[in-house]
Amino acid sequence: MKANRAQIERALTRPAETRLFLLHGPDEAGSRGLVKLLAAAMGPDAERIDLTGAELKADPARLADEAAAISMFGGARWILVEQAGDESVSAAEALIEAAAAGNPVAIVAGALKPASRLLKLALAAPSALAFASYPPDARDVDRLVGEMARGHGFTVRGDVARRIAEACGGNRAVIEQELAKFALFADASPDAPRSLEHELIDAVGAGGEEGDLSRLVNAVSGGDAATLDAEIARLRAEGQEGITLLRAVLRRMSLLARLRAEVEQGNSVGAVMASSGKSLFWKEKDVIGAQLGRWRGALIAKAIGRLVEAERDVMRSGGPGIVAADAELFAICRQASRLR
DSSP states (O other): OBOOHHHHHHHHTSGGGOSEEEEESSOHHHHHHHHHHHHHHHOTTOEEEEEEHHHHHHOTTHHHHHHHSOOTTSSOEEEEEESOSGGGHHHHHHHHHOSOOOSOEEEEEESOOTTOHHHHHHHHOTTEEEEEOOOOOHHHHHHHHHHHHHHTTEEEOHHHHHHHHHHTTTOHHHHHHHHHHHHHHHTOBTTBOEEEOHHHHHHHHTTOOTTOOHHHHHHHHHTOHHHHHHHHHHHHHTTOOTHHHHHHHHHHHHHHHHHHHHHTTTOOHHHHHHHHGGGSOGGGHHHHHHHHHHOOHHHHHHHHHHHHHHHHHHHSTTSOTHHHHHHHHHHHHHHHHHTO
């Protein structure tokens, strides 16, 4: 059966009611975030069995056997399958058709096509739930950071959430890592919440650039091709590329679009920047103000459209992949350099 977010979150906290959870979609970090709900519901002492799609292809009966087995420790037991796709469909069929399967199964499958046999099986089975996770858009990312921050013992204002989101490219996994780092530094916890401020981010981030996409964003929107080339190489070495980079630049262009609309209504750049107040990180205000003075609304709209199309190209099966992301970033950078 197909589930919406409220339904899948509720079901994962009551796993006895569902035999198979198929967590798919291009945002695998989002899918793994949902797995944490299942892990929490099963309890810290539960036995977790880890399998892969390749293992299930080699032994299709194993999934149903593991789901019916009793934990060697006598407690709760659950199964997590990763790196899975249609090669797992025979194993999933055996699980759904089994006479007994007391241990819940979660399959993290990544992006599946509508024609996927595994997806069709989960959608048709009453004992299964399928949910697709997609990267958050610019409207949702501030809320997402706020929700994740609460889990680490922080309250966070909109401007701070926006700074974290942009620095992490909207990537849930990177945001989670950064928040965990801040919580460890500040000794924050849900039982002793603290306010997450720019000063804490500055203190923890001093001397390191892990997860920071601000230089790449400013290189693209400011027309600095040399810095862009260096930043793409640096971030790729850290495991950040493709959609993560596109979304970071898309958020900046969306911000410029909103501010530029005010300028083109007759307000000066200085007045627009002054009225933004704490919605912008103070260290970025001069850079954003300079970009706002150069970029025109029509060009910003064109850049946003191209970024969205590049994201589709990266996600498309058989498409150019991350090459499309890099090419589009350089194309927008060249446009920005002509605006100087």
